[in-house]
Amino acid sequence: MSRIGVVTFPGTLDDRDASRAVRLAGGEPVALWHGDADLRGVDAVVLPGGFSYGDYLRAGAISRFAPVMSEIVDAANRGLPVLGICNGFQVLTEAHLLPGSMIKNDHLHFVCREQVLSVENADTAWTRDYTQGERITIPLKNQDGQYVADEHTLDELEGEGRVVFRYQDVNPNGSRRGIAGISNARGNVVGLMPHPEHAVEPGFGPDGAKGPRSGTDGLRFFTSVLSALVG
Amino acid sequence: MGRVVVDVMPKPEILDPQGKAVAAALSRLGFDQFASVRQGKRFELEVEGEVTQEALDAARAAGEQVLSNPVIEDVVAVYADETAVTA
Numbered sequence: 001m002s003r004i005g006v007v008t009f010p011g012t013l014d015d016r017d018a019s020r021a022v023r024l025a026g027g028e029p030v031a032l033w034h035g036d037a038d039l040r041g042v043d044a045v046v047l048p049g050g051f052s053y054g055d056y057l058r059a060g061a062i063s064r065f066a067p068v069m070s071e072i073v074d075a076a077n078r079g080l081p082v083l084g085i086c087n088g089f090q091v092l093t094e095a096h097l098l099p100g101s102m103i104k105n106d107h108l109h110f111v112c113r114e115q116v117l118s119v120e121n122a123d124t125a126w127t128r129d130y131t132q133g134e135r136i137t138i139p140l141k142n143q144d145g146q147y148v149a150d151e152h153t154l155d156e157l158e159g160e161g162r163v164v165f166r167y168q169d170v171n172p173n174g175s176r177r178g179i180a181g182i183s184n185a186r187g188n189v190v191g192l193m194p195h196p197e198h199a200v201e202p203g204f205g206p207d208g209a210k211g212p213r214s215g216t217d218g219l220r221f222f223t224s225v226l227s228a229l230v231g
Numbered sequence: 232m233g234r235v236v237v238d239v240m241p242k243p244e245i246l247d248p249q250g251k252a253v254a255a256a257l258s259r260l261g262f263d264q265f266a267s268v269r270q271g272k273r274f275e276l277e278v279e280g281e282v283t284q285e286a287l288d289a290a291r292a293a294g295e296q297v298l299s300n301p302v303i304e305d306v307v308a309v310y311a312d313e314t315a316v317t318a
Contacts, residue, residue: 058300065297094300101302103241104248148245148303174248 002229004222005032005042007072007088009063013050014085014197021197022046025222037067044081044125044225045072047088049141049195059102059144060090069095081125081225082189086142089181089191098182098191099157100149105142106174114206114215115140115194116168117180121161124187125228129220136217137206140172140194147175147182147193157182165192196221233282234315235290238308239299240271274298275312282311 004022006029008015019029030042034052039045053062063069069091076082076097084092092098105111116137119130130136149157154176157163165181173193181192196218199205208215241247247269254268276293278286287309294306 057298061297061300093302099302101300103245103303106246106248108248108252146248150244150302174246 001026001028002043002226003028003030003041004225005030005039005045007032007034007045007047007068009034009050009052009066009091011050011052011054012048012087014048014195015050017195017197018046018048018085021200021218021222024200025219025226027222027226032068034063034066034068037071039068039071039075039080043229045075045083046197047072047082047084047091048197049086049088052087052091055087055144058090058094060087060092060094063087063091064094073097076184076189079186079188081228083126083221083225084189084191085195085197086145086193089193090144092189092191097189098184099153100147100176100182102144102193103146103148104144105146105172110141110143111145111172112139112141113172114138115172115180117165117192117194118168119164120166121164121183121187123161124164124183124190124224126190126221126224127164128228129224135168137208137215138194138196138199138218139206142173142193145173145175145193147173147179149176154179160185162187164190165194232315233278233280233286234312235276235278235282235286236308236310236312237274237276237290237294237298237306238271239274239294239304240307241269242303242305245303271304271307272298277315287311 022029199218206215250269
């Protein structure tokens, strides 16, 4: 069974949910600690959401220097699948694994909603179980969610198919070009602001086609990486 | 103790949502002479003894590598705070 590491920093909130999502998808979650420079032989890593180090300095800025992060950066550069969700996405940009950055939502409010996204690239390690252009609904909840990068970087991301998710129906935070998630050039590192791990089990997710809280559109992030690892 | 100040501001091309909110609040309170507001960060780094050139260089390096994110922010000033009391 594939082993998926889930990192806990001080102030991480969604590590339990991420581990549960891995288990529901059929993988074995492995707890990784920010202070240990040790990936415990995992096959992939999830950086979950929360407010690591209280978002002090900038969201994700201090986590980047945690001992576990230097291991993750090295392994990601060798092809290890890495998914950053919300604060995890912010950590990946601060660690230079993904370009751009997040600033405060344009309307300055914390936003918590069921958000529709389009899957713009179904070829990454974390999206291969989706179809290109598919619309999915997963929760979005953050304060610093406005994705920004310079025009050259944005053009490069678009041109190389590295915009993996785009907000649909509404741009909830002013993100440039409606970008909700991106990948690195190789497609093994993916970061997004919305939360797939909160939409993996009927009865506990967003409203879906089968009724209130029936949405499980996030589960295929985790089945995707498991099938990518099997080959 | 000497003190080095590092000022970090959002890049000019980055819209500053906090600054815009502050500007709106000022205008509501009758401070209508300000056309816009940008909000940045000031870091005070204390050193033992006088502020040396070496300390200033280290503060600039820290400012560029850690205290700011070059995608969204600029280090706009690094200087010794002359008002700090030297022990």
